[in-house]
Amino acid sequence: MPQAVGAAYAFKRVPNNERCVICYFGDGAASEGDAHAAFNFAATLDCPVIIRNNGYAISTPTSEQYRGDGIAARGPALGLHTLRVDGTDTLAVYNAVARARDLAVRGNKPVLIEAMSYRVGHHSTSDDSTAYRSLEEIQKWTNDESPLEKFKLYLENKGFWDADSDKAWQKESRDIVVKTMQDGGGRSIIVFGGKQFTIVVGPVGEDDPVAFTRLFAPVVCHDWLQAAAWTPRDNAVSVLTAHNVVQKYNDTTLALEGSYSSRDNSILYSGLLLALERDVLVMAGTVYSEVIVYVCGEEEPLHRLKGHKGVIFSISCYPEKNIIVTTSDDRSVRIWGPNVTPHLPWDSTEYWRKEIVCKHELYGHSARVMRSCITEDQIVSVGEDSRICFWTHDGVLIRKVKRHQNAGIWSVKARRSFLITGGGDGAVTAQYLPVAEDEYQKTDVLNLGIGNPKQIAYSAKANLYILYESNRFIYYDIEKKTTLDLSNQNYFESTFHAMSVSPCRKLCALAGKNSIVKVVLENCLEDNPEFITAKLSINLEDGPILSLQWAGQGLLVTCTRDGLITVLIVSLTAVTLYAVFEIPNCKERWLTSAAVDHTWDMFILGDRCGGIHLYRKESKVPLKSFSKLHGRYGPTSITIIQDQVITTGRDRTIKYYKMTGNELTHTVTKELDFHWVERFLDQQIVCGFKEKMFVMFSLRTNETLLELACGGGHRSWDVLYYNQWNGINEKSFLKLVYLKNSNIYTETVSLGKIVPIRVADGSHSKEINCLKSYQIAGRTIFISGGEDTTLRVSSLDNEMEFNDLVICKHLSSVRTLKTYTKTRDEVLVISAGGRAQICINSFKFIQIDRKDDMIKVEALDLVDYMLKGTDKERKGDETWRNVSVDPEPETRIMDVDYIINKNEYTIFAGCSDASVRVLVYNDEKATLKMICQSSFARACILKTTCIKYLKYDLLISCSTRGEVAFWNARNVNNNCNFEPFFVTTTNMSGINSFVTRNIPDNRILIATGGDDNALHLNVLDVADRHNLSSMQVLHSLVLDNHHSSAITGLCLVDNLILSTSIDQRITLYRWKVSDKIECKFVYQTFSD
Incomplete structure (x- = not known):
């Protein structure tokens, strides 16, 4: 109030401005000391004030505020022009305010208006006004003093409206609503959130272009809503508020028809309403770890369900199955039900009077459990650990899966055979809801009674090649359950220890310690009864064969001692020598993976020390080598797709390279959630192992699709991913075979029944800290970074379809990013954040389909720089016992900006340790080095920006102390004499x-x-x-x-x-x- 008077005084000092100040306050504020000072200032300085009186100061009525005749009585005593008006009379208020404004503006005089009104609603969301006033009082003011009713009477008195017009209008409105609901075929839906709810109707037919039609503007309630339900008997919509109050609204006019308050005035975190035959049943999840079950209108609750050790986040009920499910922040799911099943209809009040007990207490989540739903045969729970748990009605865990990119899952709903979930990454997914595990997964155990199997692999016909420790080689027909023992033939007289299957799986090669390579060819012709149609052999005479790999169709690569590589061509009739290479000197010189690029006639080999080597047929030595790319186990696979070379390894990374002639350029590294990345199953799906689990991971959605317990990848195993036509559509399947306890296990999984379908694509799973946008080839391109440690390049097409094109990982959160458009299609991105890390990437956008505006992004990792070095660099050669502990916390880079000088970028980084660091990036050499830093500030640097001023380049920095500092950005030298020339707060x-x-x-x-x-x-x-x-x-x-x-x-x-x-x-x-x-x-x- 004093501020309003001060503002009015300021207006008064400007002549003829025709402005005044209005300050709305009530009788509660008028009892404060500031009000008396404001009144006096307004009177002595001739400033305008307008006041209203709503009858309550939060919970204190006017009778307890003062003994005098309201606030208006104070006006004349202070020399204020005073008006009192009926605040529920629209025309009276309009006339009073118009007159007051004229006095204030024309006469420069203050005016006090007391508009006598009443606050029908609660004071705030944390207030329950029925605790200090009666419902009758509220109803009296609502019915007798309603401004709408008074204005309606005025219109009738003036002849603008009458009872017949009102009745006809109400009938017309009701008929429109009823017809719309009938046309909707029962597809009316209550939509609620916050303090609002409305009713929408689904499409009438399949060809209806409008998905949903809203029948009413949202109804704004006085409190937050926790639940809503139809009550057809009363033709009403019932809602449950956060203060445990049930309100009924007419489902045609949406007028409030009644309100029922519970005796337990507790804040609710969840709730559920069930429409009974004659009543409404309420299940209220309180902040006090209990669920209160009561019937509207009854004073005493029916039950108090106790047992959880935290607030109740959700309540689900399937009354036909006698099941109630609650979830809580104690990470548990509880299943409740009647102690003795009542032989009564569930929609009767007597049914719910029977004793309800906790049947099962379930723990399957590692974080708070947010929601649950109940199906005909299962209970599904979701939580902040991004897991979906499937339970039987008896509380047995069927399986659990991880979805939504490790983000929390906030909503879940089951409909028929599908499950819909919504997560913190903004995605909506649908997946098949199997009744039992054997519907989507089949497990078989094979024990042929031959001995201990050593190596296994799938053939092209999904049969098995099995090599035993006794040197027996078996071909097993899974469907016919028959075996072909090839070791009984003279062809297999030596001892074998390595087996490898070609990419087409028709060829299986075996290698022994005596440098002999044997190859068998599987028969894939239905009219040929033979399993194996060809047996080929070659003796390399180079000593024991250590490794056996296929580089492509018909190209077999062997590795002997001292890193000698032999490439063989395998045809239908013979095995011939093609090329010989040598792996460069390293600690373990043997082969782990191989591939051939036919476009450039280039062989790419991976060794045990993590190196990648490029060869041409004419030379034994590599043209180019990359050392230690995939850790000490080496690359597990090399895949070539067009001009892109992709390698995987047991260091949780996938590395991408671009092949151009003799050059292989590293572009991007992707880091996954599991260490052992084995190989690609298709262009967007990789497989590997996470401890004892086999993992199938989608690169497009950035989430795990499947996990199977198999004991780990250190034993022999193989996987087959294929599509099968069933006469109607194509379905995807995965077959996994592995050794465990000297037995052969096979898993067949119908992926269509467990792999989710993206209804709406998501993006970041946590807060987005920085965002840039571009328009390229008709699409909007977003570059963003966030707390989920990812830098993402995403696209939004003309159909408003959003998807991530590239995902780059940081060690910690991405706090800031700056971009520089090098060409029309290429953008340089400088990103930085936690762990004192700065990354520089280049993104090139290529339009591959002009008709559909398809965009391909070529990403290039240029720099990955840490101010204090990597953990290995800081440790050096010291053992863990001798490494000193760095007491300084890890610096966080809060903001960056740059200026350009030819091919060099001078980067200014504002850091959390109160320093501005200056780094130089050389675009030609792709190097980044720090040249100086300034620690002038005594607080964290939050923002840095470079601007052009006259002939100068200025750097501006801002801190947590509210200081803005100005620097000459060109005045940078290696002497670290870099200080601001001006600082202001x-x-x-x-x-x-x-x-x-x-x-x-x-x-x-x-x-x-x-x-x-x-x-x-x-x-x-x-x-x-x-x-x-x-x-x-x-x-x-x-x-x-x-x-x-x-x-x-x-x-x-x-x-x-x-x-x-x-x-x-x-x-x-x-x-x-x-x-x-x-x-x-x-x-x-x-x-x-």
């Missing part, structure tokens, strides 16, 4: 965002926003423009009344400023600088 606390603009007369406008919730505008000028030695602040302006939380972002476009805040408000201002700063509020909206 603009904000009261941390600055989260700022923008600048060069304005006439060589001045600079700076807008800053931060934790003080205010927008700060400052105009600065340089004292000596020939020498950057100091600056001065010419004008300042603060706007602190448009946001209620910290400002997180600012954007400056022409003469407009846009601000965003944690309070979800987006505010638009219009600014102007002349002899002072002017900034006016234009518009405000909510982002969510």
